[in-house]
Amino acid sequence: MTALGILYPGHSAEDDYPRIEQLLGSDIRLDVVHTDIGEDAHREDALREMGSAIRLAAGVDELRLAGADAVLWACTSGSFVYGWEGAHQQIRDLARTAGLPASSTSFAFVHAARELGVRRVAVGATYPEDVARLFADFLRAGGLEVTGVRSSGIATAAEVGTWGEEDVLTLARTADDTGAEAVLLPDTALHTAAHLPLLEKTLSKPVLTANQVTVWEGLRLADRRVNEPALGALFTRQPIVQA
Incomplete structure (x- = not known):
């Protein structure tokens, strides 16, 4: 066990x-x-x-x-x-x-990206823009190239927790770009465990969630x-x- x-x-x-x-x-x-x-x-x-x-x-x-x-x-x-x-x-x-x-x-997130052998990542963040930028800085310090950051500007975890499948898919789609080898969706307040196969099928690339x-x-x-x-x-x- x-x-x-x-x-x-x-x-x-x-x-x-x-x-x-x-x-x-x-x-x-x-x-x-x-x-x-x-x-x-x-x-x-x-x-x-x-x-x-x-x-x-x-x-x-x-x-x-x-x-x-x-x-x-x-x-x-x-x-x-x-x-x-x-x-x-x-x-x-x-x-x-x-x-x-x-x-x-x-x-x-950094270790998972390394495990998959990807270096260029796009970020779809629920956070306000200033906090999302701090995550991008962290990823860069870990050796990743951030091709873009999409901020949703959500102020609280409670609101993020109410998001459903379509909200998550929209965030991933808008964050994705052709230069990214994977899309990262930070925030453990975001429900994603049930959506991973659909996310990766939709984007045709690995999606890493919190x-x-x-x-x-x-x-x-x-x-x-x-x-x-x-x-x-x-x-x-x-x-x-x-x-």
């Missing part, structure tokens, strides 16, 4: 995780603990507070007692707002507190590989052999 501990801020699209767990099979468990979101605002100061060490540490004991093999901070904006080095420190602190391997959704890459990152930390086409190209490709 592989158990992944998911620290999820508030309540928006956490039902993506039991859906993914069901697809992965009976020997993988996703334990979700909700962290205190504080002020629900896609604003840099509020996002920094959401990802503070004190807020993350509050949920760690429950995950440790549940037998987690790795801990994931399931929040993109609450990690990349710290910048590349700051987000590394956030994860080092989380790993030290938990006594377990740890990562975040922001790093999961809750999808978070689970994949946890499996990577636990040294597990799972083939599940319903979760997109990320869960079907063979590992990239680095020269």
